[in-house]
Every structure is written in C-alpha cells, then in structure tokens.
Amino acid sequence: MISQLSWKIGGQQGEGLESTDRIFSTALNRQGYYLYGYRHFSSRIKGGHTNNKIRISTKPIRAISDDLDILVAFDQETIDLNAHELRKGGVVIADAKFNPELPEGIDARLFAVPFTAIAEELGTSLMKNMVATGASAAVLGLDVGIVQKVVEEEFGRKGAAVVEKNCEAVARGAQFILDAAEASLDEFKLAEGDGEGRLFIIGNDAIGLGALAGGCRFMPAYPITPASEIMEYLIKRLPEYGGTVIQTEDEIAAVTMAIGANYGGVRALTASAGPGLSLMMEAIGLSGMTETPVVIVNTMRGGPSTGLPTKQEQSDLNAMIYGTHGEIPKIVLAPSTVEECFYDAIEAFNLAEKYQCPVILLIDLQLALGKQTAENLDFSRVKIDRGYLVSNPEPAGDDQLFKRYAVTEDGISPRVLPGTKNGLHHVTGVEHDEEGRPSENAVNRKNMMDKRLRKLNHIQVTDPIKADAPYDDADLLIVSMNSLGGTIDEARGRLENDGIKTNHMTIRLIHPFPTELVKEQMDKAKRVLVVENNATGQLRDQIKLHVGQAEKLNSLLKYDGNPFLPAEVYNHSKGLM
Known part of the structure; x- marks a missing residue:
C-alpha cells in the first residue's frame, strides 16, 4: 500500500466534474486522508476544458504534486492535455464512448469504462460522473459504501429513487474496474487514513x-x-x-x-x-x-x-x-x-x-x-477588540463639537458611534480639523497628516512573518507569500537531501512592511530566493526597498496562470548553488 497519490478528473465545463470531485474527495476526507486540490477552469459558464487535481495523503500536505497517478477523462482532449503528467505505470480511466487513446510515448494503463452507457441504462447520461466516481474508488481500493453514503447526502433532497440510481452507478463503475483489471492494482491502494474528522x-x-x-x-x-x-x-x-x-x-x-x-x-x-x-x-x-x-x-x-x-x-x-x-x-x-x-x-x-x-x-x-x-x-x-470607542464622552464647550479627530500621541483618535450623546462632529472627505470641520490651514494639514500616519508606527499584528529557519548559516533562504508555502517546503525537503541548508520565510504582513523581522532572516542566509506568481518581482522589490541586501536577492517568477510545482522550485534553487 502507498501513503499518497494524485488524482485528476477532466472534461468539458458543465459536465458534472465538480460533483464528481466533491463526492470523491468528501469520502476520502471522512476516512481521515489529507487532501490538497487545484481546479483549472475556463472563464465561461459552460464549455471549455476544465480539470481538478487532488493530492491524497496519509500525512499533511499543502502542495499539488509534480506528477499524476490517475487521470479520469470525459473526453479525448483531457487525455491529450494532461497525459504528460502521468507517472510511468499510471492509470487512465476514460469514457468508452469516445474510443479513448493514449498519446504516443505515454506508459499508462487505460481503462475504457462505459460511463455514459451505464448511466443511460440507469435512466440518464447525467449519472456518468457517478460511474466515474465508483471506478476511481475501485482503483484506490476504497470502500464503495462510504462513497455511496456521501452520494445519499448529496442527492437526498431529490428523493429515494434518485439516490438509489446514483448509488447503483457508483457500484457498477467500481465493479467494471474490478472485472476489467487483468493485473493487480495494489500499487494504487492507499494505506488507511487515520479516521480523524477534519475540515x-x-x-x-x-x-x-x-x-x-x-x-x-x-x-x-x-x-x-x-x-x-x-x-x-x-x-x-x-x-x-x-x-x-x-x-x-x-x-x-x-x-x-x-x-x-x-x-x-x-x-x-x-x-x-x-x-x-x-x-x-x-x-x-x-x-x-x-x-x-x-x-x-x-x-x-x-x-x-x-x-x-x-x-x-x-x-x-x-x-x-x-x-x-x-x-x-x-x-x-x-x-x-x-x-x-x-x-x-x-x-x-x-x-x-x-x-x-x-x-x-x-x-x-x-x-x-x-x-x-x-x-x-x-x-x-476569537477575541473582539473595538479599539478606542468612546461610549460616554464628556460634554464639549459652547460652540464646540466632539473632537473626533483629536491629535494624539499614537495617532489614534477617540471614535463615537452616530447618536452617542455629546458625540456630535463633522465627517468629510476633505481635510478637516479635530472636530471634523473642513480646514485648509497649512499647520492643521501637517498635524492631521502626521497624526494619521503615526498610527502604524507601532502596529501589532499576529505573526507578521512565519519563519521555518533551523540554520543560522543557511545556504539559501526561500521567501514567499500566500499559497506557496507548502510547495516550497516540499522542494526544501529535496534540497536537504542534497545537503543544501535552507530556511523558509513567509511574509504575512505586506504593509507596513516588517523590515526588521525580514532583515533578521536574511542575515542568516548566503542567498535569498523570492518565489512569486508575477512577472516583475513585486515582493522582491519590497524587500529590496525596505531591507536592501540586493546582492543576495534572486527571483523565481511564474505568470502563465498556473501554480508552482515543487520540482520547479527545487530545480531553480539547485541551480543557484
């Protein structure tokens, strides 16, 4: 049995791929597997190639995989566009309706399953996605009953007859694979998940x-x-x-x-x-x-x-x-x-x-x-902090209003909600004085600007950066933001196997920039690689602007619309050494 694999389903947008993915992945999640998915879809309501790739593991994962174990295809285009990802000996489960063929040079096992024909026998071709779900479960050695339980929940509102037909579609898809497999599928059978319920x-x-x-x-x-x-x-x-x-x-x-x-x-x-x-x-x-x-x-x-x-x-x-x-x-x-x-x-x-x-x-x-x-x-x-909110302000003097925009040392003025007694003040988008009255006075303008900008001098944010930095003399510090962390950590594991010492920093506070914290991590590395999905290196430029050390900085950029793969980060990092 194996500890992880990758599964992808593809076809034309609007063919029911989403429900196939949702039911299949929900069943896996309930058995305690860790999942990470990426959906490639067109910017249209119906039509155009779409696919969803899910990585399934018995251990935590936060990245899509470089390769693919199982491809489920509703059309030949899905095979043509995605077969290159298949590892040697992978599996393609395709609808027999379109007479599927593997591209030249692809070493994989092809199962032509009559998705559409089975579904039509059961009453409607719409159920072909449930046949595909059952076929996928059989390849992985999953309990079809668990999949059918999710199907019951998914279609329960449509009545018992609909549920029964869809469950039958799952069962027949699974049985077709079991009958058609001339050789063992043990290499695709997942070790058991831990059974713990997670989001x-x-x-x-x-x-x-x-x-x-x-x-x-x-x-x-x-x-x-x-x-x-x-x-x-x-x-x-x-x-x-x-x-x-x-x-x-x-x-x-x-x-x-x-x-x-x-x-x-x-x-x-x-x-x-x-x-x-x-x-x-x-x-x-x-x-x-x-x-x-x-x-x-x-x-x-x-x-x-x-x-x-x-x-x-x-x-x-x-x-x-x-x-x-x-x-x-x-x-x-x-x-x-x-x-x-x-x-x-x-x-x-x-x-x-x-x-x-x-x-x-x-x-x-x-x-x-x-x-x-x-x-x-x-x-x-969960904690709620409403800040400097005044509920019972002192009465103002004659002809005076509440100083909603009072100049304070930390730049944060007292705030009142509308209707608060003694809290009357002006509100305007033009420059104003402490009571909110419009003012173009030069001294007032400077005081107000300075006050507003002072707010962020001592900002306190939970974890402005997130660092996994075991080395004080790292060969390489890899820097990222948002979704790239898991991809980078996987690449780091391979770099460590090559004897390359790496640290990883995720920048979580983009503005105001956490200069000192970033500098502290950069000081511990010989080189810095900033990985980001854009064409101009915007995060790298923020580091250069606030921290300097431009001689250390290197970029890995990707802006073709696809997320990074671990191999891309690994290969580029290795090339810097």
Whole structure:
C-alpha cells in the first residue's frame, strides 16, 4: 500500500466534474486522508476544458504534486492535455464512448469504462460522473459504501429513487474496474487514513467563517471570480445571526456601503478581485481620511484588465500598497493557509477598528479556491477588540463639537458611534480639523497628516512573518507569500537531501512592511530566493526597498496562470548553488 497519490478528473465545463470531485474527495476526507486540490477552469459558464487535481495523503500536505497517478477523462482532449503528467505505470480511466487513446510515448494503463452507457441504462447520461466516481474508488481500493453514503447526502433532497440510481452507478463503475483489471492494482491502494474528522475547505469559505466569528454582520458585494464564494457563504450564514448580504450594482457601491456600515458601528466587509479593487481605490482613500474602519478582501487573479480571471497570480501587491491617491494609513495582511484565512479575517476587523483605517486581506486564487484539509479551528482564540470607542464622552464647550479627530500621541483618535450623546462632529472627505470641520490651514494639514500616519508606527499584528529557519548559516533562504508555502517546503525537503541548508520565510504582513523581522532572516542566509506568481518581482522589490541586501536577492517568477510545482522550485534553487 502507498501513503499518497494524485488524482485528476477532466472534461468539458458543465459536465458534472465538480460533483464528481466533491463526492470523491468528501469520502476520502471522512476516512481521515489529507487532501490538497487545484481546479483549472475556463472563464465561461459552460464549455471549455476544465480539470481538478487532488493530492491524497496519509500525512499533511499543502502542495499539488509534480506528477499524476490517475487521470479520469470525459473526453479525448483531457487525455491529450494532461497525459504528460502521468507517472510511468499510471492509470487512465476514460469514457468508452469516445474510443479513448493514449498519446504516443505515454506508459499508462487505460481503462475504457462505459460511463455514459451505464448511466443511460440507469435512466440518464447525467449519472456518468457517478460511474466515474465508483471506478476511481475501485482503483484506490476504497470502500464503495462510504462513497455511496456521501452520494445519499448529496442527492437526498431529490428523493429515494434518485439516490438509489446514483448509488447503483457508483457500484457498477467500481465493479467494471474490478472485472476489467487483468493485473493487480495494489500499487494504487492507499494505506488507511487515520479516521480523524477534519475540515475540508477553501480559503474563501474560511474567510467567510472568520468574518462571521469576528462579528461581521453586513456584506455588500458584487460577484466576481475568484471572490464570489465569500459572498455566497455569508448569504447562507449571516441571516442566522441577524446579518445580511446585499448584492450591489458595482464595486464602488459595495465598498462605500461597507464604509457607511462601519461608521454606524456595524462590522462590515466587502470582497472582490483586482478589477474590483481598482474601482474601490477612491473610497479606500475616504476610509483613510475619515478614519473609518473597513475590511476588504482581494482575491488575486491573472491580470491586467479581465486578464485570466480563473487562473493563479500574485500581481496586485503594488496596487494594494500604493493604489490610493494621497497618503493614508493602511494595513495589508496576506494569510498563507486556510486556517490563517479564518484567524486573519477576525484579526482584520480588530485591526481596522483599533487603528481606524482600511485593512486589506490579500489572498491568491489558489488559496481562495483550492480546497484542502485544515485542522479544526480553535474558537477560543476569537477575541473582539473595538479599539478606542468612546461610549460616554464628556460634554464639549459652547460652540464646540466632539473632537473626533483629536491629535494624539499614537495617532489614534477617540471614535463615537452616530447618536452617542455629546458625540456630535463633522465627517468629510476633505481635510478637516479635530472636530471634523473642513480646514485648509497649512499647520492643521501637517498635524492631521502626521497624526494619521503615526498610527502604524507601532502596529501589532499576529505573526507578521512565519519563519521555518533551523540554520543560522543557511545556504539559501526561500521567501514567499500566500499559497506557496507548502510547495516550497516540499522542494526544501529535496534540497536537504542534497545537503543544501535552507530556511523558509513567509511574509504575512505586506504593509507596513516588517523590515526588521525580514532583515533578521536574511542575515542568516548566503542567498535569498523570492518565489512569486508575477512577472516583475513585486515582493522582491519590497524587500529590496525596505531591507536592501540586493546582492543576495534572486527571483523565481511564474505568470502563465498556473501554480508552482515543487520540482520547479527545487530545480531553480539547485541551480543557484
């Protein structure tokens, strides 16, 4: 038996691949396996090649694999596009309907399974995905009964007859493989999972859950890939806790509604992708000028313009730091795991209210949409910090208002909610005095600017960096952000086998940049490799700007829409030595 393998299913978008993947992976998760998935899909509703690759292991994993053990194909295009990933002796399970053929030079076992024919015998060709699910389970040596239990839950609302037919499709797919296998399939049989129940979740859902736990009760948003799942999650959950979601007419309305709700004392967030964040920039400046907290999620995707809306990229870094006109205090957090998505969503609300400024939660498409195993969340860690919120202000003098924008040593002014007795003040997007009255006085302008920017001088964020640094004299420090950590750690294991000492640093606080912490890690390495999914080395340039040591810095860039593979990081790192 083996401890891990990779499985991929592919076909035309809209053929039911998602339900196949969902049922198959859910069954695996319930048996205690660790899973990590990446979905490749087209930016259209139906049609176009799509596939989903899942890595299955008896131990924790956080990266897709370099190769492939099992390919499930609903059409010949899937075989032609993906067969090159198959390891020697791999398996292809394909619908016999299209007379599948392996490309020349591919050493794999082909099972032509009558997905469509079996499904039609049972009543509808739509069930061909359940035949494929059963066939996959048989190759892995999984208990078909566990798969059928998930099928019952998936289709239970459609009635007993539908459930029975789909379960039969699973059973017949499995039996076909068992009957057709002329040689043993033991090399694909997985060792047993540990049986422990864990979350199997995407980063977007983790952010939605974190927002809910962190006190968010309002989300205005406009749908956009790859952020929409956050809104869809909260549409289902917020009403249960007295909250609501509004689908706005555009991203400008979404962010201004979120700012207005936060001004009124209701924790609110919005979520979008790069194009939507571009539209929000003026309003983000309003949040900074009026010192109104707001949380904004940016799920990065391929750009510019519409770009590659369903593909991996990390190219919004500079826009999130510098995008607003003028200069405002701003916090940009970059979680790197689904667990961090949950906890950082909570922290984002606390930071926004504590420092009275916009907080951007920056993730990439792979972290947003890649479904993966996560350890169960610790809700005892949930703490709510509303910052310098004044509930009973002292009366102001004659003709005076509450000094909402008082100049303070730490830059954080007293905040009141609308309707608070003795809390009356002006609010405006133009420069203003301590009471909020518009003012173009030069001395006042400097005082206000200095005060606002002082907020971030001593910012306290949980784990601004995450370092796995066992060596004080490392040959190589590899630096990353967001979803790349698991890929890099796997490459490091291979480098260690070659005798190369490596450290790894994930930067979680993009702005304000954690200069001293990054420098401390760089000082311990002879060379530094920054791995990022963009064309210009934006994270590398931030390191160069704030830390220096340009002579140490090297880049590994990938911007073709695909995530990094461990072998790519390993080979490039080896070449630097």
